Amino acid sequence: MTLPIDTPAVLVDLNIAEANVRAFQDYCDSHGLQLRPHIKTHKLPRLAEYQIEQGAIGITCQKITEAEAMIAGGDMRDILITYNILGQDKVARLRALSEQVRLSVVADNAAVVEGLSAGFADAKNPLPVLVECNTGADRCGVETPAEALELASAINAAPGLRFAGLMTYPPTGGATQVTTWLAEAKDLIEATDLTVEVISSGGSPDMWRAHHMPLATEYRIGTYIYNDRSLVTRGTCDWDDCALTVLATVVSTPSKTRAIIDAGSKVLTSDLLGLEGFGHVLGHPDLKIDQLSEEHGRITSDQPTGLRVGDQLRIVPNHACVVSNMLDHVTLIRGDAIIGTEPVAARGQVW
Amino acid sequence: MTLPIDTPAVLVDLNIAEANVRAFQDYCDSHGLQLRPHIKTHKLPRLAEYQIEQGAIGITCQKITEAEAMIAGGDMRDILITYNILGQDKVARLRALSEQVRLSVVADNAAVVEGLSAGFADAKNPLPVLVECNTGADRCGVETPAEALELASAINAAPGLRFAGLMTYPPTGGATQVTTWLAEAKDLIEATDLTVEVISSGGSPDMWRAHHMPLATEYRIGTYIYNDRSLVTRGTCDWDDCALTVLATVVSTPSKTRAIIDAGSKVLTSDLLGLEGFGHVLGHPDLKIDQLSEEHGRITSDQPTGLRVGDQLRIVPNHACVVSNMLDHVTLIRGDAIIGTEPVAARGQVW
Numbered sequence: 246m247t248l249p250i251d252t253p254a255v256l257v258d259l260n261i262a263e264a265n266v267r268a269f270q271d272y273c274d275s276h277g278l279q280l281r282p283h284i285k286t287h288k289l290p291r292l293a294e295y296q297i298e299q300g301a302i303g304i305t306c307q308k309i310t311e312a313e314a315m316i317a318g319g320d321m322r323d324i325l326i327t328y329n330i331l332g333q334d335k336v337a338r339l340r341a342l343s344e345q346v347r348l349s350v351v352a353d354n355a356a357v358v359e360g361l362s363a364g365f366a367d368a369k370n371p372l373p374v375l376v377e378c379n380t381g382a383d384r385c386g387v388e389t390p391a392e393a394l395e396l397a398s399a400i401n402a403a404p405g406l407r408f409a410g411l412m413t414y415p416p417t418g419g420a421t422q423v424t425t426w427l428a429e430a431k432d433l434i435e436a437t438d439l440t441v442e443v444i445s446s447g448g449s450p451d452m453w454r455a456h457h458m459p460l461a462t463e464y465r466i467g468t469y470i471y472n473d474r475s476l477v478t479r480g481t482c483d484w485d486d487c488a489l490t491v492l493a494t495v496v497s498t499p500s501k502t503r504a505i506i507d508a509g510s511k512v513l514t515s516d517l518l519g520l521e522g523f524g525h526v527l528g529h530p531d532l533k534i535d536q537l538s539e540e541h542g543r544i545t546s547d548q549p550t551g552l553r554v555g556d557q558l559r560i561v562p563n564h565a566c567v568v569s570n571m572l573d574h575v576t577l578i579r580g581d582a583i584i585g586t587e588p589v590a591a592r593g594q595v596w
Numbered sequence: 597m598t599l600p601i602d603t604p605a606v607l608v609d610l611n612i613a614e615a616n617v618r619a620f621q622d623y624c625d626s627h628g629l630q631l632r633p634h635i636k637t638h639k640l641p642r643l644a645e646y647q648i649e650q651g652a653i654g655i656t657c658q659k660i661t662e663a664e665a666m667i668a669g670g671d672m673r674d675i676l677i678t679y680n681i682l683g684q685d686k687v688a689r690l691r692a693l694s695e696q697v698r699l700s701v702v703a704d705n706a707a708v709v710e711g712l713s714a715g716f717a718d719a720k721n722p723l724p725v726l727v728e729c730n731t732g733a734d735r736c737g738v739e740t741p742a743e744a745l746e747l748a749s750a751i752n753a754a755p756g757l758r759f760a761g762l763m764t765y766p767p768t769g770g771a772t773q774v775t776t777w778l779a780e781a782k783d784l785i786e787a788t789d790l791t792v793e794v795i796s797s798g799g800s801p802d803m804w805r806a807h808h809m810p811l812a813t814e815y816r817i818g819t820y821i822y823n824d825r826s827l828v829t830r831g832t833c834d835w836d837d838c839a840l841t842v843l844a845t846v847v848s849t850p851s852k853t854r855a856i857i858d859a860g861s862k863v864l865t866s867d868l869l870g871l872e873g874f875g876h877v878l879g880h881p882d883l884k885i886d887q888l889s890e891e892h893g894r895i896t897s898d899q900p901t902g903l904r905v906g907d908q909l910r911i912v913p914n915h916a917c918v919v920s921n922m923l924d925h926v927t928l929i930r931g932d933a934i935i936g937t938e939p940v941a942a943r944g945q946v947w
Contacts, residue, residue, distance in 0.1 A: 251685060253946050285890060307891045328891065329847040331858075331906060334602060353848050356905040384892055385848045385856050496680040497704050497736045505736050507682075511921055511946050515866040539636060539917060540658045540679065540946065541735055554707040555682060566890060570862055571921075573944055593924055595604050595862050595891065 247557050250583065252494040253508040255568055255575045256559070257287070259584065261488035262470050263295060269452060269469050270299045276456040281305050281325060281445070283467030286566045288591035289575075290319030292470060297321075303347070305447075305465045309338050310594035316345055318590045323347040325445065327377070327412060327465065329357045329385065335596070336364030339372075349373040349443075351412045353385050358399050358406065365405030373409035374400045375443060378430060380423040381416035390430035397434050408434075410443030410462075417450040420457040427460050450479050473565035474525045475518040484527060489565045491524065492576075493542065495556040501549040506534075506542040506558060512571050513537060516564040524560040534560070598908050601934065603845040604859040606919060606926045607910070608638070610935065612839035613821050614646060620803060620820050621650045627807040632656050632676060632796070634818030637917045639942035640926075641670030643821060648672075654698070656798075656816045660689050661945035667696055669941045674698040676796065678728070678763060678816065680708045680736065686947070687715035690723075700724040700794075702763045704736050709750050709757065716756030724760035725751045726794060729781060731774040732767035741781035748785050759785075761794030761813075768801045771808040778811050801830050824916035825876045826869040835878060840916045842875065843927075844893065846907040852900040857909060861888040863922055867915040875911040885911070 250256075266282075273280040282296045283305040293304050293315055303323025306312040312324050324346050330339055342348050343365070352358050352374050365372045376396045379386030387393050393411065401408040411430055415423045423446065431441045446458055447465030455464045468475075471489040472482040493508035513523050515537060523534040523542065532550060536543040544550060552558075562568045569575070570592055577584040601607075617633075624631040633647045634656040644655050644666055654674025657663040663675050675697050681690055693699050694716070703709050703725050716723045727747045730737030738744050744762065752759040762781055766774045774797065782792045797809055798816030806815045819826075822840040823833045844859035864874050866888060874885040874893065883901060887894040893911075895901060903909075913919045920926070921943055928935040 251683070251947050329856075329905075331845060331847050332602070353850065354905050357847070379850055383850075383854065384887075384889065384894060386850060388850055494682060496682050496708070499704065499730055499734075499737060499739055503734065505680075507946075510865075510867065510918060511944070514861075515868070515918075516861065517866070536735075538735065539921075543735060554680075554705050567861060567866075570890075571944065572946065593862070593922065595858075595923065596602050 253512045254492045256490050257575045258488045260579045279463040281463050286467035288589045294319045310596045311591045314591040326350045351375045351377040353377040362403035371407035375410045375412040378413045380413045380426040381419045393430040394433040412445040471565040474561045474563045487561045490559040495552045504544040504552040508542045509540045510537040511539050514567045524562045527559045604863045605843045607841050608926050609839045611930045630814040632814050637818035639940045645670045661947045662942045665942040677701045702726045702728040704728040713754035722758035726761045726763040729764045731764045731777045732770045744781040745784040763796040822916040825912045825914045838912045842911040846903045855895040855903040857893040859893045860891045862890050865918045875913045878910045
């Protein structure tokens, strides 16, 4: 089937996306887990609204400008920004956001706490701040439960702020070590007069094992709404569960075993996530996308590719979230039906 | 020095960019080479205009929408689109472009030639079409000089088209094999009644050896205006010649040997170009950017990083062209002076 869509294009099948949202919401409901989806995967207010309608308690954003774009485009009421916000200008925008929605943020160091406090000292309501904890992913986060206690106390002592709990971006497969870490921090903190209201964990690869970490009160997850090649490869989902695909056209067949498509790194991105090649061509398990330049994707095969110039291919990218960030619009579909194009409201929002 | 710029930001130092343009234009002038810069690196009409003012014969675009953005934003008169244009809608837009500027395109297969001919059969002037040749880079291009002759003849026989020459995206370091290939094709073609007016080659890594391929009449090159870590590593330029840098802020210092910056793959991209790590931190040769997620860049070092939360860093990315494609605006500077922000006119133009 050739779709009447100019390629390259990013297609989002709403039927699949909505089914993915409902399936994981059902799972969370059955395990008493609160779900707080990360909008970085879709960057579309309409899908954030769908996630909330289905039972999500709010959304997660990484940056202030993502939150601003979500509020501008949809009915958002509860946003957690899981990022160290630094700088007077950013804190001022955060303050403005806090007057529009129930807002919380994270911090993993005293400089961030001081900056937040300076901006919120005269706020009507204190800003809830979670302590980000490094439970093994080695990105941000305080390094030990003792440091978590120290920062929690500093937050609670800071004018305009309120300690609200613990947040971690956990290592995949690390439920046991994460639980041990967070339990120790919780005990230390609650041995003082502080309460750990929220323990926020997440991660798509471990999504169906979220109940193995009963200490967590909420689960943050992004990719599950679209899924991608990395999650299929890890066994989290199947190809039929992949809502985001890249539609590309074969523009050259220089040899029997090589073809060139019009989707390169400006659509598929160079993200590998530990995989070989740059995506999975649906219906053609023999084809490899072995090289990308900006506008060219090179397809090779051990056998003749059978491809002809003009053929359309649908590709499941390695990493859906980064593909959402490449084009100004996505094309919404439901199965074979084309619904229309949708601006990617939070695309390129890195501040 | 801390710049009063919200981070992450893409900085373009116009002093360096202009010096890079002049230096390679001087080189081309001294060797009698015509220069046709590829705008994919900067995507800014003002810099394309500067390249033309300094002596470039025109510009190269990869996609129709890039050419449209360049024409809309600047005084462009001669554009080569080095891509197989396929599909009625795209050919119709190409036809419209051909009425605004001196336009030429490439083709490497009969289907593309047929589509172009269908759209230009009743055009006032025939569309010049170059045959794209695979001289060893194994991307697009006819595979042999004999196929080049065959396609050249087909182009010339096609209503509305005119065979204009040969184009190749050459393998780095391949001057000898490329010259042999193209000379053979030229001889074969000119043994008929056709003339090979243009032989278009290019590539930044070999830019200072462009005169080793005297057969080429024009040189296409993009990255040279900004340069990047890949070109410094290959010895093509020095750090001081890098006009594009990413300004980032340290947002976390979880340990003495690890720091996190607010530039991740949404700014630096995951392009490696054969390198290790995701960019070079200017002034800090000991620091490695060893991991990116979308909004976090992880810096590690064998020694204490010496970084503090709030520190600004300037990073030369692995690949400048793809970084230009990530944000809607770049910040123009001249040394320490901030000139202002500039919309990236051709960002995300993949059609």
